[in-house]
Amino acid sequence: MDLPQLTRDLGRETDVSGYDLIHFEPLGSKEKSWIEDPTSGERYLFKVGRPGTGENWAEVLAFGLAKALGVPTAEYQFASFNGKQGVVSPMFFGDDDSLTLGNELLLKVNSRTGEVTVKDQTVTSIVAVLEKIICNKPPSAPSYPNVKTALQFFIGYLMLDCLISNQDRHEENWGMIFTRDKTYHLAPTFDHAASLGFNLSQEAKRERLDTKDKGYAVESFVNKAKSYIHSEGKRLKTIEAFEKIGALDESAMQAWLERLQNLSETDIRTVVDSIPDTQMTQTDKEFATRLLLSNRSRLLGLRKAGEKQ
Known part of the structure:
Protein backbone atom coordinates (compact mmCIF):
# COMPACT_ATOMS: atom_id res chain seq x y z
CA MET A 1 0.00 0.00 0.00
CA MET A 91 -17.71 2.71 -14.00
CA PHE A 92 -16.22 -0.45 -12.46
CA PHE A 93 -17.24 -2.91 -15.18
CA GLY A 94 -16.67 -2.89 -18.92
CA ASP A 95 -19.07 -2.01 -21.71
CA ASP A 96 -19.35 -5.70 -22.59
CA ASP A 97 -19.89 -6.75 -18.96
CA SER A 98 -23.11 -6.65 -16.94
CA LEU A 99 -23.88 -5.99 -13.27
CA THR A 100 -26.52 -8.01 -11.41
CA LEU A 101 -27.48 -6.70 -7.98
CA GLY A 102 -28.02 -8.78 -4.87
CA ASN A 103 -31.82 -8.61 -4.96
CA GLU A 104 -31.88 -10.46 -8.30
CA LEU A 105 -29.31 -12.97 -7.13
CA LEU A 106 -31.22 -13.71 -3.92
CA LEU A 107 -34.27 -14.63 -6.03
CA LYS A 108 -32.30 -17.52 -7.48
CA VAL A 109 -31.73 -19.11 -4.06
CA ASN A 110 -34.94 -18.05 -2.35
CA SER A 111 -37.66 -20.72 -2.21
CA ARG A 112 -40.36 -18.09 -1.71
CA THR A 113 -41.82 -16.61 -4.88
CA GLY A 114 -42.27 -12.91 -5.47
CA GLU A 115 -40.09 -9.87 -4.95
CA VAL A 116 -37.15 -10.14 -2.58
CA THR A 117 -37.24 -7.91 0.49
CA VAL A 118 -34.40 -6.98 2.80
CA LYS A 119 -35.53 -9.67 5.25
CA ASP A 120 -34.71 -12.29 2.59
CA GLN A 121 -31.08 -11.19 2.79
CA THR A 122 -30.03 -13.80 5.32
CA VAL A 123 -26.65 -15.30 6.14
CA THR A 124 -27.74 -18.55 4.49
CA SER A 125 -29.02 -16.95 1.28
CA ILE A 126 -26.00 -14.66 0.83
CA VAL A 127 -23.57 -17.53 1.31
CA ALA A 128 -25.55 -19.65 -1.17
CA VAL A 129 -25.25 -16.90 -3.80
CA LEU A 130 -21.54 -16.44 -3.15
CA GLU A 131 -20.66 -20.14 -3.23
CA LYS A 132 -23.11 -21.52 -5.80
CA ILE A 133 -23.54 -18.67 -8.27
CA ILE A 134 -20.76 -16.08 -8.14
CA CYS A 135 -17.84 -18.17 -6.85
CA ASN A 136 -15.04 -15.99 -8.27
CA LYS A 137 -13.26 -13.02 -6.74
CA PRO A 138 -13.73 -9.49 -8.13
CA PRO A 139 -12.17 -8.91 -11.57
CA SER A 140 -8.57 -7.69 -11.38
CA ALA A 141 -8.46 -8.16 -7.60
CA PRO A 142 -5.26 -9.84 -6.39
CA SER A 143 -5.50 -13.02 -4.39
CA TYR A 144 -4.25 -12.89 -0.82
CA PRO A 145 -3.25 -15.79 1.42
CA ASN A 146 -6.54 -17.53 2.33
CA VAL A 147 -8.54 -14.94 0.37
CA LYS A 148 -9.28 -16.06 -3.18
CA THR A 149 -13.03 -16.71 -3.63
CA ALA A 150 -16.18 -14.58 -3.72
CA LEU A 151 -17.11 -15.63 -0.19
CA GLN A 152 -13.64 -14.90 1.16
CA PHE A 153 -13.63 -11.40 -0.36
CA PHE A 154 -17.18 -10.70 0.82
CA ILE A 155 -15.99 -11.39 4.35
CA GLY A 156 -13.61 -8.48 3.82
CA TYR A 157 -16.54 -6.30 2.74
CA LEU A 158 -18.29 -7.11 6.01
CA MET A 159 -15.18 -6.26 8.01
CA LEU A 160 -15.08 -2.90 6.23
CA ASP A 161 -18.78 -2.37 7.03
CA CYS A 162 -18.07 -2.91 10.72
CA LEU A 163 -14.98 -0.71 10.69
CA ILE A 164 -16.82 2.27 9.18
CA SER A 165 -20.23 1.54 10.80
CA ASN A 166 -21.84 1.15 7.37
CA GLN A 167 -25.52 0.40 7.93
CA ASP A 168 -26.57 0.28 4.27
CA ARG A 169 -25.40 -3.11 2.93
CA HIS A 170 -28.90 -3.86 1.65
CA GLU A 171 -29.78 -6.21 -1.21
CA GLU A 172 -28.98 -3.63 -3.91
CA ASN A 173 -25.61 -2.61 -2.45
CA TRP A 174 -23.63 -5.64 -3.55
CA GLY A 175 -23.65 -7.68 -6.70
CA MET A 176 -22.08 -9.80 -9.41
CA ILE A 177 -20.31 -8.93 -12.64
CA PHE A 178 -20.83 -11.16 -15.68
CA THR A 179 -17.77 -10.53 -17.84
CA ARG A 180 -17.28 -10.66 -21.58
CA ASP A 181 -15.46 -13.99 -21.21
CA LYS A 182 -18.69 -15.41 -19.69
CA THR A 183 -17.48 -15.78 -16.10
CA TYR A 184 -19.15 -14.61 -12.91
CA HIS A 185 -17.30 -12.42 -10.40
CA LEU A 186 -18.13 -10.66 -7.16
CA ALA A 187 -18.50 -6.93 -7.84
CA PRO A 188 -16.20 -4.56 -5.93
CA THR A 189 -17.80 -3.11 -2.82
CA PHE A 190 -19.64 0.15 -3.49
CA ASP A 191 -21.94 2.80 -1.98
CA HIS A 192 -20.64 3.49 1.54
CA ALA A 193 -22.09 6.97 2.11
CA ALA A 194 -24.27 5.82 5.04
CA SER A 195 -21.30 5.38 7.33
CA LEU A 196 -18.90 7.12 9.70
CA GLY A 197 -21.64 9.07 11.48
CA PHE A 198 -22.48 10.86 8.22
CA ASN A 199 -25.91 12.06 9.39
CA LEU A 200 -25.11 13.27 12.91
CA SER A 201 -25.08 17.00 13.50
CA GLN A 202 -21.93 18.81 14.62
CA GLU A 203 -23.54 19.35 18.03
CA ALA A 204 -24.41 15.67 18.47
CA LYS A 205 -20.89 14.61 17.52
CA ARG A 206 -19.31 17.07 19.92
CA GLU A 207 -21.59 15.91 22.74
CA ARG A 208 -20.67 12.28 22.14
CA LEU A 209 -16.98 13.13 21.93
CA ASP A 210 -16.98 15.12 25.17
CA THR A 211 -19.47 13.24 27.31
CA LYS A 212 -18.46 11.29 30.40
CA ASP A 213 -21.59 9.15 30.05
CA LYS A 214 -20.30 5.85 28.66
CA GLY A 215 -23.78 5.00 27.39
CA TYR A 216 -23.73 8.06 25.11
CA ALA A 217 -20.09 8.06 24.05
CA VAL A 218 -18.81 7.16 20.59
CA GLU A 219 -17.89 3.68 21.81
CA SER A 220 -21.54 3.04 22.68
CA PHE A 221 -22.74 4.58 19.40
CA VAL A 222 -20.70 2.17 17.25
CA ASN A 223 -21.95 -0.86 19.16
CA LYS A 224 -25.47 -0.13 17.90
CA ALA A 225 -24.60 -0.15 14.19
CA LYS A 226 -26.82 -2.63 12.35
CA SER A 227 -26.37 -4.46 9.08
CA TYR A 228 -29.16 -5.33 6.65
CA ILE A 229 -28.17 -8.98 6.95
CA HIS A 230 -30.56 -11.19 8.90
CA SER A 231 -30.23 -14.46 10.77
CA GLU A 232 -33.03 -16.41 12.47
CA GLY A 233 -35.42 -13.50 11.92
CA LYS A 234 -33.07 -10.97 13.52
CA ARG A 235 -31.33 -8.02 11.90
CA LEU A 236 -27.68 -8.48 12.78
CA LYS A 237 -25.31 -5.83 14.00
CA THR A 238 -22.42 -5.13 11.63
CA ILE A 239 -19.95 -7.01 13.81
CA GLU A 240 -22.37 -9.95 14.13
CA ALA A 241 -22.71 -10.20 10.35
CA PHE A 242 -18.92 -10.29 10.02
CA GLU A 243 -18.63 -12.92 12.76
CA LYS A 244 -21.39 -15.19 11.45
CA ILE A 245 -20.30 -15.23 7.82
CA GLY A 246 -16.63 -15.12 8.77
CA ALA A 247 -17.09 -18.22 10.93
CA LEU A 248 -17.90 -20.15 7.73
CA ASP A 249 -14.33 -19.52 6.53
CA GLU A 250 -12.24 -18.85 9.60
CA SER A 251 -8.96 -18.68 7.68
CA ALA A 252 -10.30 -15.86 5.47
CA MET A 253 -11.73 -14.03 8.47
CA GLN A 254 -8.39 -14.15 10.26
CA ALA A 255 -6.57 -13.08 7.08
CA TRP A 256 -8.71 -9.93 6.89
CA LEU A 257 -8.21 -9.22 10.57
CA GLU A 258 -4.47 -9.47 10.03
CA ARG A 259 -4.74 -6.84 7.30
CA LEU A 260 -6.64 -4.64 9.73
CA GLN A 261 -3.96 -5.22 12.38
CA ASN A 262 -1.36 -4.03 9.88
CA LEU A 263 -3.33 -0.81 9.29
CA SER A 264 -2.11 1.05 12.35
CA GLU A 265 -3.90 3.72 14.35
CA THR A 266 -1.46 6.22 12.88
CA ASP A 267 -2.36 5.08 9.36
CA ILE A 268 -6.06 5.54 10.08
CA ARG A 269 -5.49 9.06 11.43
CA THR A 270 -3.44 9.87 8.33
CA VAL A 271 -6.21 8.72 5.99
CA VAL A 272 -8.86 10.71 7.87
CA ASP A 273 -6.68 13.83 7.98
CA SER A 274 -6.19 13.67 4.20
CA ILE A 275 -9.81 14.68 3.59
CA PRO A 276 -9.84 18.43 2.80
CA ASP A 277 -11.13 20.77 5.50
CA THR A 278 -13.49 22.20 2.86
CA GLN A 279 -15.27 18.84 2.91
CA MET A 280 -14.96 17.66 6.51
CA THR A 281 -14.87 19.71 9.71
CA GLN A 282 -12.44 19.03 12.54
CA THR A 283 -15.35 17.73 14.60
CA ASP A 284 -16.24 15.36 11.76
CA LYS A 285 -12.63 14.16 11.68
CA GLU A 286 -12.40 13.71 15.44
CA PHE A 287 -15.63 11.74 15.50
CA ALA A 288 -14.74 9.57 12.48
CA THR A 289 -11.30 8.81 13.90
CA ARG A 290 -12.68 7.76 17.27
CA LEU A 291 -15.38 5.68 15.58
CA LEU A 292 -12.79 3.91 13.43
CA LEU A 293 -10.38 3.24 16.28
CA SER A 294 -13.20 1.93 18.46
CA ASN A 295 -14.40 -0.43 15.72
CA ARG A 296 -10.83 -1.49 14.93
CA SER A 297 -10.38 -2.47 18.59
CA ARG A 298 -13.64 -4.44 18.62
CA LEU A 299 -12.74 -6.27 15.43
CA LEU A 300 -9.22 -7.12 16.55
CA GLY A 301 -10.77 -8.66 19.64
CA LEU A 302 -11.91 -11.43 17.27
CA ARG A 303 -8.39 -12.43 16.31
CA LYS A 304 -7.37 -15.87 17.48
CA ALA A 305 -5.27 -15.77 20.63
CA GLY A 306 -2.24 -17.25 18.89
CA GLU A 307 -2.40 -14.66 16.11
CA LYS A 308 -2.68 -11.50 18.22
CA GLN A 309 0.39 -9.33 18.49
Whole structure:
Protein backbone atom coordinates (compact mmCIF):
# COMPACT_ATOMS: atom_id res chain seq x y z
CA MET A 1 0.00 0.00 0.00
CA ASP A 2 1.33 3.41 -1.04
CA LEU A 3 -0.23 5.44 1.77
CA PRO A 4 1.30 8.81 0.75
CA GLN A 5 -0.08 8.46 -2.79
CA LEU A 6 -3.47 7.33 -1.47
CA THR A 7 -3.78 10.34 0.83
CA ARG A 8 -2.82 12.69 -2.00
CA ASP A 9 -5.55 11.16 -4.16
CA LEU A 10 -8.15 11.48 -1.40
CA GLY A 11 -7.44 15.19 -1.08
CA ARG A 12 -8.05 15.94 -4.75
CA GLU A 13 -11.17 17.75 -5.95
CA THR A 14 -11.98 17.98 -9.65
CA ASP A 15 -14.46 19.84 -11.83
CA VAL A 16 -16.20 17.56 -14.34
CA SER A 17 -18.59 20.18 -15.70
CA GLY A 18 -17.09 19.67 -19.13
CA TYR A 19 -18.24 16.05 -19.20
CA ASP A 20 -21.35 15.06 -21.17
CA LEU A 21 -24.53 14.13 -19.30
CA ILE A 22 -25.66 10.69 -20.50
CA HIS A 23 -28.67 10.01 -18.28
CA PHE A 24 -29.93 10.18 -14.73
CA GLU A 25 -29.61 7.08 -12.52
CA PRO A 26 -33.02 6.10 -11.04
CA LEU A 27 -31.74 3.66 -8.40
CA GLY A 28 -31.12 4.87 -4.85
CA SER A 29 -32.21 7.82 -2.74
CA LYS A 30 -29.58 10.34 -3.87
CA GLU A 31 -29.33 12.46 -7.00
CA LYS A 32 -27.17 10.52 -9.46
CA SER A 33 -26.14 11.05 -13.08
CA TRP A 34 -24.05 9.10 -15.56
CA ILE A 35 -21.57 11.38 -17.29
CA GLU A 36 -18.92 10.76 -19.95
CA ASP A 37 -15.46 12.19 -20.51
CA PRO A 38 -15.69 13.54 -24.10
CA THR A 39 -11.98 12.90 -24.65
CA SER A 40 -11.56 9.35 -23.38
CA GLY A 41 -15.15 8.15 -23.58
CA GLU A 42 -14.88 6.82 -20.02
CA ARG A 43 -18.12 6.89 -18.05
CA TYR A 44 -18.55 8.01 -14.46
CA LEU A 45 -21.34 8.09 -11.91
CA PHE A 46 -21.73 11.53 -10.34
CA LYS A 47 -23.55 11.51 -6.98
CA VAL A 48 -24.72 14.46 -4.92
CA GLY A 49 -24.83 13.95 -1.16
CA ARG A 50 -28.02 15.03 0.58
CA PRO A 51 -27.89 18.50 2.19
CA GLY A 52 -26.99 18.55 5.87
CA THR A 53 -25.20 15.20 5.71
CA GLY A 54 -21.60 14.07 5.27
CA GLU A 55 -22.44 11.63 2.49
CA ASN A 56 -19.83 13.04 0.11
CA TRP A 57 -16.89 12.85 2.52
CA ALA A 58 -18.09 9.52 3.97
CA GLU A 59 -18.01 7.99 0.48
CA VAL A 60 -14.48 9.20 -0.22
CA LEU A 61 -13.12 8.34 3.22
CA ALA A 62 -14.65 4.84 3.11
CA PHE A 63 -13.02 4.34 -0.29
CA GLY A 64 -9.65 5.37 1.12
CA LEU A 65 -9.93 2.94 4.03
CA ALA A 66 -10.99 0.12 1.71
CA LYS A 67 -7.96 0.79 -0.51
CA ALA A 68 -5.67 0.86 2.51
CA LEU A 69 -7.00 -2.54 3.59
CA GLY A 70 -6.83 -4.06 0.11
CA VAL A 71 -10.62 -4.45 -0.15
CA PRO A 72 -11.69 -4.28 -3.84
CA THR A 73 -13.80 -1.15 -4.12
CA ALA A 74 -15.39 1.28 -6.53
CA GLU A 75 -13.33 4.46 -6.62
CA TYR A 76 -14.65 7.80 -5.39
CA GLN A 77 -13.28 11.33 -5.67
CA PHE A 78 -14.64 14.73 -4.70
CA ALA A 79 -16.01 16.53 -7.74
CA SER A 80 -18.28 19.31 -8.94
CA PHE A 81 -20.58 19.11 -11.95
CA ASN A 82 -22.41 22.17 -13.25
CA GLY A 83 -22.18 23.91 -9.89
CA LYS A 84 -23.20 20.93 -7.76
CA GLN A 85 -20.83 19.38 -5.22
CA GLY A 86 -20.62 15.61 -5.01
CA VAL A 87 -18.42 12.63 -5.75
CA VAL A 88 -17.52 10.97 -9.01
CA SER A 89 -16.91 7.26 -9.51
CA PRO A 90 -15.61 5.58 -12.69
CA MET A 91 -17.71 2.71 -14.00
CA PHE A 92 -16.22 -0.45 -12.46
CA PHE A 93 -17.24 -2.91 -15.18
CA GLY A 94 -16.67 -2.89 -18.92
CA ASP A 95 -19.07 -2.01 -21.71
CA ASP A 96 -19.35 -5.70 -22.59
CA ASP A 97 -19.89 -6.75 -18.96
CA SER A 98 -23.11 -6.65 -16.94
CA LEU A 99 -23.88 -5.99 -13.27
CA THR A 100 -26.52 -8.01 -11.41
CA LEU A 101 -27.48 -6.70 -7.98
CA GLY A 102 -28.02 -8.78 -4.87
CA ASN A 103 -31.82 -8.61 -4.96
CA GLU A 104 -31.88 -10.46 -8.30
CA LEU A 105 -29.31 -12.97 -7.13
CA LEU A 106 -31.22 -13.71 -3.92
CA LEU A 107 -34.27 -14.63 -6.03
CA LYS A 108 -32.30 -17.52 -7.48
CA VAL A 109 -31.73 -19.11 -4.06
CA ASN A 110 -34.94 -18.05 -2.35
CA SER A 111 -37.66 -20.72 -2.21
CA ARG A 112 -40.36 -18.09 -1.71
CA THR A 113 -41.82 -16.61 -4.88
CA GLY A 114 -42.27 -12.91 -5.47
CA GLU A 115 -40.09 -9.87 -4.95
CA VAL A 116 -37.15 -10.14 -2.58
CA THR A 117 -37.24 -7.91 0.49
CA VAL A 118 -34.40 -6.98 2.80
CA LYS A 119 -35.53 -9.67 5.25
CA ASP A 120 -34.71 -12.29 2.59
CA GLN A 121 -31.08 -11.19 2.79
CA THR A 122 -30.03 -13.80 5.32
CA VAL A 123 -26.65 -15.30 6.14
CA THR A 124 -27.74 -18.55 4.49
CA SER A 125 -29.02 -16.95 1.28
CA ILE A 126 -26.00 -14.66 0.83
CA VAL A 127 -23.57 -17.53 1.31
CA ALA A 128 -25.55 -19.65 -1.17
CA VAL A 129 -25.25 -16.90 -3.80
CA LEU A 130 -21.54 -16.44 -3.15
CA GLU A 131 -20.66 -20.14 -3.23
CA LYS A 132 -23.11 -21.52 -5.80
CA ILE A 133 -23.54 -18.67 -8.27
CA ILE A 134 -20.76 -16.08 -8.14
CA CYS A 135 -17.84 -18.17 -6.85
CA ASN A 136 -15.04 -15.99 -8.27
CA LYS A 137 -13.26 -13.02 -6.74
CA PRO A 138 -13.73 -9.49 -8.13
CA PRO A 139 -12.17 -8.91 -11.57
CA SER A 140 -8.57 -7.69 -11.38
CA ALA A 141 -8.46 -8.16 -7.60
CA PRO A 142 -5.26 -9.84 -6.39
CA SER A 143 -5.50 -13.02 -4.39
CA TYR A 144 -4.25 -12.89 -0.82
CA PRO A 145 -3.25 -15.79 1.42
CA ASN A 146 -6.54 -17.53 2.33
CA VAL A 147 -8.54 -14.94 0.37
CA LYS A 148 -9.28 -16.06 -3.18
CA THR A 149 -13.03 -16.71 -3.63
CA ALA A 150 -16.18 -14.58 -3.72
CA LEU A 151 -17.11 -15.63 -0.19
CA GLN A 152 -13.64 -14.90 1.16
CA PHE A 153 -13.63 -11.40 -0.36
CA PHE A 154 -17.18 -10.70 0.82
CA ILE A 155 -15.99 -11.39 4.35
CA GLY A 156 -13.61 -8.48 3.82
CA TYR A 157 -16.54 -6.30 2.74
CA LEU A 158 -18.29 -7.11 6.01
CA MET A 159 -15.18 -6.26 8.01
CA LEU A 160 -15.08 -2.90 6.23
CA ASP A 161 -18.78 -2.37 7.03
CA CYS A 162 -18.07 -2.91 10.72
CA LEU A 163 -14.98 -0.71 10.69
CA ILE A 164 -16.82 2.27 9.18
CA SER A 165 -20.23 1.54 10.80
CA ASN A 166 -21.84 1.15 7.37
CA GLN A 167 -25.52 0.40 7.93
CA ASP A 168 -26.57 0.28 4.27
CA ARG A 169 -25.40 -3.11 2.93
CA HIS A 170 -28.90 -3.86 1.65
CA GLU A 171 -29.78 -6.21 -1.21
CA GLU A 172 -28.98 -3.63 -3.91
CA ASN A 173 -25.61 -2.61 -2.45
CA TRP A 174 -23.63 -5.64 -3.55
CA GLY A 175 -23.65 -7.68 -6.70
CA MET A 176 -22.08 -9.80 -9.41
CA ILE A 177 -20.31 -8.93 -12.64
CA PHE A 178 -20.83 -11.16 -15.68
CA THR A 179 -17.77 -10.53 -17.84
CA ARG A 180 -17.28 -10.66 -21.58
CA ASP A 181 -15.46 -13.99 -21.21
CA LYS A 182 -18.69 -15.41 -19.69
CA THR A 183 -17.48 -15.78 -16.10
CA TYR A 184 -19.15 -14.61 -12.91
CA HIS A 185 -17.30 -12.42 -10.40
CA LEU A 186 -18.13 -10.66 -7.16
CA ALA A 187 -18.50 -6.93 -7.84
CA PRO A 188 -16.20 -4.56 -5.93
CA THR A 189 -17.80 -3.11 -2.82
CA PHE A 190 -19.64 0.15 -3.49
CA ASP A 191 -21.94 2.80 -1.98
CA HIS A 192 -20.64 3.49 1.54
CA ALA A 193 -22.09 6.97 2.11
CA ALA A 194 -24.27 5.82 5.04
CA SER A 195 -21.30 5.38 7.33
CA LEU A 196 -18.90 7.12 9.70
CA GLY A 197 -21.64 9.07 11.48
CA PHE A 198 -22.48 10.86 8.22
CA ASN A 199 -25.91 12.06 9.39
CA LEU A 200 -25.11 13.27 12.91
CA SER A 201 -25.08 17.00 13.50
CA GLN A 202 -21.93 18.81 14.62
CA GLU A 203 -23.54 19.35 18.03
CA ALA A 204 -24.41 15.67 18.47
CA LYS A 205 -20.89 14.61 17.52
CA ARG A 206 -19.31 17.07 19.92
CA GLU A 207 -21.59 15.91 22.74
CA ARG A 208 -20.67 12.28 22.14
CA LEU A 209 -16.98 13.13 21.93
CA ASP A 210 -16.98 15.12 25.17
CA THR A 211 -19.47 13.24 27.31
CA LYS A 212 -18.46 11.29 30.40
CA ASP A 213 -21.59 9.15 30.05
CA LYS A 214 -20.30 5.85 28.66
CA GLY A 215 -23.78 5.00 27.39
CA TYR A 216 -23.73 8.06 25.11
CA ALA A 217 -20.09 8.06 24.05
CA VAL A 218 -18.81 7.16 20.59
CA GLU A 219 -17.89 3.68 21.81
CA SER A 220 -21.54 3.04 22.68
CA PHE A 221 -22.74 4.58 19.40
CA VAL A 222 -20.70 2.17 17.25
CA ASN A 223 -21.95 -0.86 19.16
CA LYS A 224 -25.47 -0.13 17.90
CA ALA A 225 -24.60 -0.15 14.19
CA LYS A 226 -26.82 -2.63 12.35
CA SER A 227 -26.37 -4.46 9.08
CA TYR A 228 -29.16 -5.33 6.65
CA ILE A 229 -28.17 -8.98 6.95
CA HIS A 230 -30.56 -11.19 8.90
CA SER A 231 -30.23 -14.46 10.77
CA GLU A 232 -33.03 -16.41 12.47
CA GLY A 233 -35.42 -13.50 11.92
CA LYS A 234 -33.07 -10.97 13.52
CA ARG A 235 -31.33 -8.02 11.90
CA LEU A 236 -27.68 -8.48 12.78
CA LYS A 237 -25.31 -5.83 14.00
CA THR A 238 -22.42 -5.13 11.63
CA ILE A 239 -19.95 -7.01 13.81
CA GLU A 240 -22.37 -9.95 14.13
CA ALA A 241 -22.71 -10.20 10.35
CA PHE A 242 -18.92 -10.29 10.02
CA GLU A 243 -18.63 -12.92 12.76
CA LYS A 244 -21.39 -15.19 11.45
CA ILE A 245 -20.30 -15.23 7.82
CA GLY A 246 -16.63 -15.12 8.77
CA ALA A 247 -17.09 -18.22 10.93
CA LEU A 248 -17.90 -20.15 7.73
CA ASP A 249 -14.33 -19.52 6.53
CA GLU A 250 -12.24 -18.85 9.60
CA SER A 251 -8.96 -18.68 7.68
CA ALA A 252 -10.30 -15.86 5.47
CA MET A 253 -11.73 -14.03 8.47
CA GLN A 254 -8.39 -14.15 10.26
CA ALA A 255 -6.57 -13.08 7.08
CA TRP A 256 -8.71 -9.93 6.89
CA LEU A 257 -8.21 -9.22 10.57
CA GLU A 258 -4.47 -9.47 10.03
CA ARG A 259 -4.74 -6.84 7.30
CA LEU A 260 -6.64 -4.64 9.73
CA GLN A 261 -3.96 -5.22 12.38
CA ASN A 262 -1.36 -4.03 9.88
CA LEU A 263 -3.33 -0.81 9.29
CA SER A 264 -2.11 1.05 12.35
CA GLU A 265 -3.90 3.72 14.35
CA THR A 266 -1.46 6.22 12.88
CA ASP A 267 -2.36 5.08 9.36
CA ILE A 268 -6.06 5.54 10.08
CA ARG A 269 -5.49 9.06 11.43
CA THR A 270 -3.44 9.87 8.33
CA VAL A 271 -6.21 8.72 5.99
CA VAL A 272 -8.86 10.71 7.87
CA ASP A 273 -6.68 13.83 7.98
CA SER A 274 -6.19 13.67 4.20
CA ILE A 275 -9.81 14.68 3.59
CA PRO A 276 -9.84 18.43 2.80
CA ASP A 277 -11.13 20.77 5.50
CA THR A 278 -13.49 22.20 2.86
CA GLN A 279 -15.27 18.84 2.91
CA MET A 280 -14.96 17.66 6.51
CA THR A 281 -14.87 19.71 9.71
CA GLN A 282 -12.44 19.03 12.54
CA THR A 283 -15.35 17.73 14.60
CA ASP A 284 -16.24 15.36 11.76
CA LYS A 285 -12.63 14.16 11.68
CA GLU A 286 -12.40 13.71 15.44
CA PHE A 287 -15.63 11.74 15.50
CA ALA A 288 -14.74 9.57 12.48
CA THR A 289 -11.30 8.81 13.90
CA ARG A 290 -12.68 7.76 17.27
CA LEU A 291 -15.38 5.68 15.58
CA LEU A 292 -12.79 3.91 13.43
CA LEU A 293 -10.38 3.24 16.28
CA SER A 294 -13.20 1.93 18.46
CA ASN A 295 -14.40 -0.43 15.72
CA ARG A 296 -10.83 -1.49 14.93
CA SER A 297 -10.38 -2.47 18.59
CA ARG A 298 -13.64 -4.44 18.62
CA LEU A 299 -12.74 -6.27 15.43
CA LEU A 300 -9.22 -7.12 16.55
CA GLY A 301 -10.77 -8.66 19.64
CA LEU A 302 -11.91 -11.43 17.27
CA ARG A 303 -8.39 -12.43 16.31
CA LYS A 304 -7.37 -15.87 17.48
CA ALA A 305 -5.27 -15.77 20.63
CA GLY A 306 -2.24 -17.25 18.89
CA GLU A 307 -2.40 -14.66 16.11
CA LYS A 308 -2.68 -11.50 18.22
CA GLN A 309 0.39 -9.33 18.49
